[in-house]
Amino acid sequence: MTTAQLVFLSAFTAVNVAIVASVVMVVREARRVDGGALWSRTLLWRLGRLPSERTEANRLAFYAHRVTGIAIFAFLALHIIDVSLFAISASIYDDVHDLYGTVIMRLFECGLLFALLFHALNGLRLIAIDAWDLGSAAATKILNVVVVVSLLATLAGSIVILRPVVAA
Amino acid sequence: MSTRTSATPATSTPRLSRVGQRGVYLTIRITGVMLAVLALGHYGLTHIVNDVAETGSTFVTRRWSSGLWIVWDALLLGSALLHAMAGMANVIRDHRPDARSAGRWIAIGAGGTIVLFIIGVATLTYSIIGTS
Numbered sequence: 001m002t003t004a005q006l007v008f009l010s011a012f013t014a015v016n017v018a019i020v021a022s023v024v025m026v027v028r029e030a031r032r033v034d035g036g037a038l039w040s041r042t043l044l045w046r047l048g049r050l051p052s053e054r055t056e057a058n059r060l061a062f063y064a065h066r067v068t069g070i071a072i073f074a075f076l077a078l079h080i081i082d083v084s085l086f087a088i089s090a091s092i093y094d095d096v097h098d099l100y101g102t103v104i105m106r107l108f109e110c111g112l113l114f115a116l117l118f119h120a121l122n123g124l125r126l127i128a129i130d131a132w133d134l135g136s137a138a139a140t141k142i143l144n145v146v147v148v149v150s151l152l153a154t155l156a157g158s159i160v161i162l163r164p165v166v167a168a
Numbered sequence: 169m170s171t172r173t174s175a176t177p178a179t180s181t182p183r184l185s186r187v188g189q190r191g192v193y194l195t196i197r198i199t200g201v202m203l204a205v206l207a208l209g210h211y212g213l214t215h216i217v218n219d220v221a222e223t224g225s226t227f228v229t230r231r232w233s234s235g236l237w238i239v240w241d242a243l244l245l246g247s248a249l250l251h252a253m254a255g256m257a258n259v260i261r262d263h264r265p266d267a268r269s270a271g272r273w274i275a276i277g278a279g280g281t282i283v284l285f286i287i288g289v290a291t292l293t294y295s296i297i298g299t300s
Contacts, residue, residue, distance in 0.1 A: 029263055066259060073252040080245070080284050080291075083228075087294040090225035101221035109215055116211055120204040127197055160216050 008082055008096045012105075015074045022070035026063050057140050065122050068115040075112060103165050110161055114154040121146040184261070192254045199251040206244040232295050245288040253281045 001009075085093040099105055125142045128134060134142070184192070214223045231237045256277045264270035 084291040087291045123200045
């Protein structure tokens, strides 16, 4: 392993720590100001909520939007710096870039794909809510579509991304 | 529900004018629509259309010999960092009820984002000069 690869992997670890920390931060804040974390003893009560209490899904979407946004930004910071190696030396860039083809990075990329898709589609949903003054029923219906499309597209993308390492 | 506290922050003075807040949200939304195309397109090109293992330096050289991709990547860089900076400011304002502390964290975040922007612009510029 070259020094550049070691530095990249250290920074990549820091990105993952930042992502986990953002989840902890959002969940703690949720518990403090917004009626409890998702995984708490009130979970059963939450699962028993009626469809008419739709704001719950929108609330969870808010947290997911926040966590995926922080995760994408954490990776983006690393990515801008690793691409900058290209301007310094193509061979150092290639050393680091080789890591993107490893199994662990490919799994991370599948997660990144879900984060990107959910954040993009949910963001467009929020714009649509404001642009056309949609009510909570319509907002929740679109949220269901956003979640299903994100999951299906991530599944399809993951097959493409993981195929080279699974076939090998 | 027992731990629920008052939703109103400790300081009741508005930390950002209404116009300022609208500006932040407009920035997030306009760059957000751009990113839905630019960022997903970038991901699709480097992970779905091409395998990521084949997107090494020769791929980057080829891509940055085209004006379209230089403009694409420059727009992606600028809109992503603006979006991140504005979004981050919102997150900090939510999680730091104290206006002073929030302002300090937002300044740190903005500083870091500007450094990333400079690194990105320098990368694009030197790479284009280097290959032409």
